[in-house]
Amino acid sequence: MKVHVRIQEAEVNVKDGIGQTALTLALHKSHDVTASFLIEVGSFLQEEYFNSTVCPLDIAKVKHNIPMEELIKNVYGCHTPGAGDFHNRGYINESVARIAGQSGFWHVVEKVMKRPTVNPTSFKLKFKDNNYNNNEEALYDYEDGLSIAMLKVFQESEFFPSEAELKQCYKENGCHNQILITKYYEWLQDIVTSNEQVNYQVNIADDLIPISRWYKESIKNGNGEATEGVWMHCPALYVQVGKTNYRDESLSHLTNVLAKWPLAYRKMYQRNRTVNLDGKQGKQLAGDEWVEDHLVCPVKKYAKAQTSFSVLEMMSCSSNLLEMNRKMYKSRQAFDIPRTREHRKPSSLYDQFKVAQFAAKEQWFEKKQGSTVQKYLWGDKVVKEGEGVSTRYLNAVSKGRAKIQLEFRSFLHRKFPNEMI
Numbered sequence: 001m002k003v004h005v006r007i008q009e010a011e012v013n014v015k016d017g018i019g020q021t022a023l024t025l026a027l028h029k030s031h032d033v034t035a036s037f038l039i040e041v042g043s044f045l046q047e048e049y050f051n052s053t054v055c056p057l058d059i060a061k062v063k064h065n066i067p068m069e070e071l072i073k074n075v076y077g078c079h080t081p082g083a084g085d086f087h088n089r090g091y092i093n094e095s096v097a098r099i100a101g102q103s104g105f106w107h108v109v110e111k112v113m114k115r116p117t118v119n120p121t122s123f124k125l126k127f128k129d130n131n132y133n134n135n136e137e138a139l140y141d142y143e144d145g146l147s148i149a150m151l152k153v154f155q156e157s158e159f160f161p162s163e164a165e166l167k168q169c170y171k172e173n174g175c176h177n178q179i180l181i182t183k184y185y186e187w188l189q190d191i192v193t194s195n196e197q198v199n200y201q202v203n204i205a206d207d208l209i210p211i212s213r214w215y216k217e218s219i220k221n222g223n224g225e226a227t228e229g230v231w232m233h234c235p236a237l238y239v240q241v242g243k244t245n246y247r248d249e250s251l252s253h254l255t256n257v258l259a260k261w262p263l264a265y266r267k268m269y270q271r272n273r274t275v276n277l278d279g280k281q282g283k284q285l286a287g288d289e290w291v292e293d294h295l296v297c298p299v300k301k302y303a304k305a306q307t308s309f310s311v312l313e314m315m316s317c318s319s320n321l322l323e324m325n326r327k328m329y330k331s332r333q334a335f336d337i338p339r340t341r342e343h344r345k346p347s348s349l350y351d352q353f354k355v356a357q358f359a360a361k362e363q364w365f366e367k368k369q370g371s372t373v374q375k376y377l378w379g380d381k382v383v384k385e386g387e388g389v390s391t392r393y394l395n396a397v398s399k400g401r402a403k404i405q406l407e408f409r410s411f412l413h414r415k416f417p418n419e420m421i
Helices: 002-006 022-028 032-040 056-062 066-076 085-112 120-124 131-155 163-173 177-192 196-220 224-231 234-240 244-260 263-271 287-305 308-315 319-330 349-361 396-415
Strands: none
Touching: 022 032, 022 056, 085 120, 085 131, 085 196, 085 224, 085 234, 085 244, 085 287, 085 349, 120 131, 131 177, 131 196, 131 349, 163 177, 177 196, 196 224, 196 396, 224 244, 224 263, 234 244, 234 396, 244 396
């Protein structure tokens, strides 16, 4: 049957003369394996489809088949699990690094910032060791360096406001923000149309890496609506870098949030997708981050430190030793450990200035003619003279959006077959 369905693409929802489908027949016969397979490949479950016979869920109830009843409820129910924000942020960082990598990110991280632990492999193994934090910090420092370089070029351009304009703006508004932002936007529009190199680097600094920052701040402040906004950018990003599993996960989450979940459930999820351990503002953790850091990692560390022999030793320890441990844990003096000063992370400003200096030397934000984005060497990669970045990474998000528009309907039929009748 599996060969007939998967290879010959048999229609699994065809009805016989009395309205039975392959799924209802399998349930009547208590063929659970067959029924599970038919549900997996898209057999309809809605009561409306079985207007002339008993629907699958009612058959499972009559048969007192609890496992099959729960399976049908899970497939048919609207309260599907929400996706993990901590893991998704890692996917975003990996995708952005792949887009920015060939055009200088890998080269700068290795040769300029000199961070050997950050490389394409560390982004693939993003949840191992301290790769997650190292990767994210490198991306943010790279973006800050590009921003410094852009502001320096803007300051020296003809678009930078004159002293008179600055004084007038301060007189009217009490600050210089309005004139600076207006002139900066005009300068930006002018340079991005000059050549592809400028457009590419501006896109990375102003559009791509900020998605990760936006995501991080939304989680830290428990802003569920802003977090939803980040998810809306994900499918286009993932499809363009070839991460189809990430694409499907993000599209499934968005379909649930925007169309399938009841509004009340969506609002509840917005307000409860983060965890705050100490009650301080801006200290929220993503739900899956809390599980990873406070449940999974401690268990992994404990299990890694124990051999089978040592575990047996602990299990067979004497009652006297257990009593001694119990007394120790009850004693306040046992945990009277003097506090130490909190270790501070060194400033990344020096590395950011080095990135800005490199970008200025390479004239990434200078208005000049050119239609290719230069590819930089890193690691043991060999780059030919004049070789450019792969075209799939040029205007990646806009190309990804066009692909998603073409693929979305087929995705819905594949992942939500019961809703696409």
